[in-house]
Amino acid sequence: MKKYNLTNITFRMQTPLNTRKSRLYASFRYIPRLVFRLIRGKFHIFIVYLFCLEAVVVFIISKLLRKPIIIKDTHWYWPDTLPAKLFWPIARFMVKHANLFLCSKIVAQYYRSSGISPRVKEAPVYASVINYNHEDVLRAKKLREKIGRKKIILYFGRLVRYKGASYLIRAFAKLLKESDDIFLIIAGEGPEKERLKKLCNELKLKNILFTGYVKHKDKPMLFLACDIFVHPATYEKPEKAPEEWGLVINEAMSVGKPVVITTAVGAKEIVRQGVNGFIVPPANADALYRVIKVLLEDDELRMRMGEMSKEIIKFYTPEVVLKKYDEAIIYLQQKEFEKNHSFY
Incomplete structure (x- = not known):
């Protein structure tokens, strides 16, 4: 069979069908x-x-x-x-x-x-994976030491309403009432940032960090440092549609992290309930609270799920x-x- 050459034709403007303002x-x-x-x-x-x-x-x-x-x-x-x-x-x-x-x-x-x-x-x-080196591992270790060796929950993504970060913050507020040994990192930038910060102030939350925009070189450090990765997307897009995939889920799995996601993301295909993470209903802070609590209280379970994440992601x-x-x-x-x- 002959080999083939690949030609990629792209245009700066396309006509997507996932917004109401079709160009x-x-x-x-x-x-x-x-x-x-x-x-x-x-x-x-x-x-x-x-x-x-x-x-x-x-x-x-x-x-x-x-x-x-x-x-x-x-x-x-x-x-x-x-x-x-x-x-x-x-x-x-x-x-x-x-x-x-x-x-x-x-x-x-x-x-x-x-x-x-x-x-x-x-x-x-x-498909996406986190490529990291020894320096990234050391930086992740220093970050954990700076935080005080607390168990770290990571959200990484744009701060827009449909990503559901507000539900994670509310779940974290409930968890914080039961244990001071946890820390939430909200990594990313977006129009919802100030509203989310205001919510944290209203809930009188501590142990939370908004990183703002994350440079590509700093991304491995955050994923390596966290204990649990959460992607709480909802159906709150303008077109009331779920998220096509959620590449950050692949990336968290590639470094061996248990993941918590909602049914509103396409990447639920690679998350096996109770095997390498949990899948919960969208826009449900209580559901997030329950499964994150399970992971926080069981070190062995987190490690086992993280290993399964690495095995599953080999096919993606x-x-x-x-x-x-x-x-x-x-x-x-x-x-x-x-x-x-x-x-x-």
Whole structure:
């Protein structure tokens, strides 16, 4: 089988369907250029991300040129916006008639439950790990010493309402009443920062740190230093949609941390209830409180879950993602070869 060259065509403006302000004009500006590149490029296989209007153009061109197309998607839900609702019948048709549909297990389940039976190749579509060195380990150790060797709970992400940091803070307030031996780090920046700080003042909380923006070089230190990672996302996006994935969950697992998440994130696919963490309902401070308490009170459980996190994440690394893409492309190459050399 011949090797292949990969050409990536990107545009600064796309027309996403996950907001109410759909930028339709962007498509009309770039579609002529896109069509020109697709036809002139003489490509043998097309790969396109479903959730933008440009995908329709790529799909049509692939069918006109009679070339195989791989469609990938990351959505295990369909946003509650007018553009998304209008696009849904088209998306169903495209997925059904794609030569291959590349998606995670949770996405495949969603489409099948919607009455679509695509040619699925399950693959991790989101992958990220924390790469660290000896210096990062030493810095994490110093941070723990500075905090006073308390058990550290980490939130890492943008400070926006739908990320649910306020529910974690309320859960932490309840935990702090029972034990002074805990510490919460809220790492990240965003429009909700001042509101969250005000909430902490109202609850008269101590043992809490807002880091603000975290430089990339400081990220490993925080993940290595924490005992528990919490990602309390909710359905409070403007379009009332959950979070597609939550890469920080992958990153916490890659350094062997037990994770607490909600059902509002796609990464629940890699969190096994009671094995490497806990999954709770969104927007529920009491539920967060209960499972975090279990982890805080059992050192052995935290260690065991952390080890399981490292084992599970081995199947969700960038290397695995690339391998799955490679397998998909080679599979379609083989199919095209068989079709072109068939005697029947």
